[in-house]
Amino acid sequence: MFTNKTTFKQAFVDSIENKLGKTLQEASGLDIYNVLGHLIREYIGKDWMHTNKEYEAQQEKQIYYFSMEFLIGRLLGNNLLNLGTLQLVREALQELGLNLEEIEEQEHDAGLGNGGLGRLAACFLDSLATLQYPGHGCGIRYQYGLFEQKIINGYQVELPDYWLQKEYVWDIRRSDKKVGVRFGGHVISRELNGRMVYEHRDYEHVWAVPYDVPVVGYHYHNVNTLRLWSAESSQELGSYSNPADQNYYKFLAYSRSVQSISEFLYPDDSSYEGKQLRLKQQYFLCSAGLQSILRTFDKSGLSYYHLPSKVAIHINDTHPTLLIPELMRILIDDKNLGWEDAWDITTQTISYTNHTTLSEGLEKWPVHMVKELLPRIYMIIEEINERFCHLLWNLYPGQFNRIAQMAIIADDQVKMAHLAIVGSYSINGVAELHTQILKEREMKLFYEVFPQRFNNKTNGITHRRWLMHANPKLSNLITETIGHQWIAEPEQLIRLAPHAQDSSLQEEVARIKQQNKRKLATYIERNYPISIDPTSLFDVLAKRLHGYKRQLLSVLHIMHLYNQITDNPSIDMLPRTFIFGAKAAPNYHLAKKVIKLIHSVADTINRDPIASKLIKVVFLENYGVSLAEKIMPAAEISEQISTAGKEASGTSNMKFMMNGALTIATLDGANIEMQNLVGQEAMFIFGLRSEEIAHYNQFGDYQAKLLYESTPSIKRVMDQLILNSPYTRANNDFQDIYNSILKTNDEFFVLKDFDSYAAAQQRIDAEYRQSRSWLEKSIINIAHSGKFASDRTIAEYASEIWDTHPVPVHLARVHS
Ligand code: 26W
Secondary structure: OOOOHHHHHHHHHHHHHHHHOOOOOOOOHHHHHHHHHHHHHHHHHHHHHHHHHHHHHHOOOEEEEEOOOEEEEOOHHHHHHHHOOHHHHHHHHHHOOOOHHHHHOOOOOEEEOOOHHHHHHHHHHHHHHHOOOOEEEEEEOOOEEEEEEEEEOOEEEEEEEOOOOOOOOOOEEOHHHOEEEEEOOEEEEEEEOOEEEEEEEOOEEEEEEEEEEEEEOOOOOOEEEEEEEEEEEOOOOHHHOOOOOHHHHHHHHHHHHHHHHOOEOOOOOOOHHHHHHHHHHHHHHHHHHHHHHHHHHHOOOOOHHHHHHHEEEEEEOOOOOOHHHHHHHHHHHHOOOOHHHHHHHHHHHEEEEOOOOOHHHOOEEEHHHHHHHOHHHHHHHHHHHHHHHHHHHHHOOOOHHHHHHHOOEEOOEEEHHHHHHHHOOEEEEOOHHHHHHHHHHHOHHHHHHOHHHEEEOOOOEOHHHHHHHOOHHHHHHHHHHHOOHHHHOHHHHHHHHHHOOOHHHHHHHHHHHHHHHHHHHHHHHHHOOOOOOOOOEEEEEEOOOOHHHOHHHHHHHHHHHHHHHHHOOOOOOOOEEEEEEOOOOOOOHHHHHHHHHHHHHHHHHHHOOOHHHHEEEEEEOOOOHHHHHHHHHHOOEEEEOOOOOOOOOOOHHHHHHHOOOEEEEOOOOOHHHHHHHHOHHHOEEOOOOHHHHHHHHHHOOOOHHHHHHHOHHHHHHHHHHHOOOOOOOOOOOOHHHHHHHHOOOOOOOOOOOHHHHHHHHHHHHHHHOOHHHHHHHHHHHHHHHHHHEHHHHHHHHHHHHHOOOOOOOOOOOOOO
16 A cells, blocks of 8 residues: 555545545644554554464464553654655655644654653563564553643643543554453352362452554564553443432442543552552453453463463563462462462463662552452462462571561561562563662562572663654664664664764764754744753753652752852853753652752743853653653753662663763663763763662761751752742742751752762863764764663563564565
8 A cells, every 4th residue: 555655645635535524635733643543553454463363373472561551652653664654654745745743743642651661661562563572562541641741830730641532543442352350349268079169259340441552563564462451331321320229329439430440540549549449450450461361372272381381471560460369360260270280380471570679669558458359369369478488487497587578468568579579480670780789689588589580681762763763863874874784783883883983973963963952942942931042052851750860969950050150150161951851740749849949940040141141941841752752862961860779770861872962870770881881981970879878878877967067069059949049939849858858868869969960060061062072972872872772672581581482474564
């Protein structure tokens, strides 16, 4: 159909007329997007069908990646790129007077995720399909994605992100594949023919209906599936339609509770009901996904003992850990296997990635909540716990303390990380340092029992979205310089390294960066009442707002620069634009105050006639995948300034690097591996190392107050948070920030790293003036970024964890 522009144009115009009953001239932007989207979706359909057939025929092991988050963003441009028709479609549309980039803007981001973990899942899907692995995503089709952020008077306000309001062109509802999920009720156990049987009674039954999104591999025919589940009532209003009938209200309550299961990503969990809803969502995904996997497996006619050789199930953090007891339940209760066999099968099928060492990320559920919502699952967890504690007792007789610390159920709570470790054959961290911290600190006791289970898989990002699609000019330049092999093998980017000193390449890199900066500046000026100097240094900090990520360190430093300018208006300072993007969790009070502070500082500086010539501060609302695609290509400085030991890996660091930014960073997460590749000179490293932080935490010998008292520049910015200063005006907005540093002793070592950060920033100021060596370093960064392509990460997961192989699909697709 898309062999040439003429056939494409014909199909497209026909489609507009047939579907809309309008001419092309009458069609709106959204009409055009919808029709184009459908056309491409249909075009993908054949390959999708063939892929499924091929996977079934080949019987190669299938991978299922379970995640509560899939932050996929827009699909139109990426699908066209991967299909190999981007150029053709762009030119054909141009001939019809249409601009593809503008059409892409009509697509609402699928923002079914919060941050790195969700975006990683999306990058992995892209790599799985491209590397021709039979690997599929399993998630929830939330009606509302992560909230839409609006800033009003400098404060974050959350609006619902109703991404499905306009039609979603990419998914297909598969009602015929729905499965039932049960909640609540109670379990009757009895003996039957010498075997215990368990009967679940009086439960609430909910339908899980899958919606499938095709995942297109780059330039091959593999089209994998992202299956997103939606909850639907299994009772009809029917006989309850009379409000006089008391069942009418029961029905309404039931139908409301069902609806809520797939309504919101991260419902507010500050209440008991909210927490229970989160648990319900997790079980809903696990149970529905697993039933559907086993239904496919059953078609093979193999016995369940072959499950681990045909199916790999991966859990993205602990959120889908209930897969472990759910698989046990199905094998024992439905398939009549004994405990030991079921356990062997389960623990050879499931693998787990940890993404955080922060205690808030370690999920725990109150025992009575699990019991009430999932009575049979709780019984199984109890049994797993008992057997595990028994094993520990044999290994460590008499060591009550150790066993209590490792138990899955303790202090009236179910500890999901413990269950995940005990029930999986592989546990991985997401960067070398993170894995080391898991082994030596956070999960040390478990590492001692299961050393062979622990391994590292450093994260990656898809260079197809983050370089080829987001920054086509730089991509083309790379291809002109080193040929196109890097596209299939991103580690070939290293071939740029010998050219890092070529002045012609440097000039081209600089020219492209400048164009990207202008484009971002135009976007900013169109959307915000601020003008940007596109020749200033673009310094970017864009990620979730969190204490450990230390947006506060960056703001305090900007306040410090402003103080220097007011002290000496003729100071020699390189003009900079500080660009922020960040969402704060709705109930994370302090994080929201930091957003307000960024705005107050921006207001003050941007209005100051002298300072605003040197510094501009911009906060971009509603940071998400599509905004990130605009920001990355224009960034010159990437801020990766977390408290060392806290950022498991980071992935924005990789996106910036691939787009030629230089990084100012602590030695944390994947920053360390970046530094090992590019060398110290090509990054701006500062701050305490994770061992030093651990040492201070252990001995309690860091006192923020002393540092504040002895360092005038620090005292000055801290005081400006609370005393009458340009930022505070009449209100007391920043007292809590001040207290978090001085009263509760600066948990994230902001003041401790302040001087070292300011010094690194000064090095940036000096080095940016040496434009040739800056560009050389920029090229060196791009050259080494191939390691951080998710293709490398996925190939490692496939061979070292999942033991699975590519299944090439030949057919159907015709390339331009
Ligand atoms: C329990 C609820 C919950 C859910 C999500 C707690 C915490 C989260 C985070 C948002 C998880 C997350 O996104 N972690 C990030 O994962 C990335 C991918 O591995 C890493 O690069 C980041 O360092 C890590 O913070």
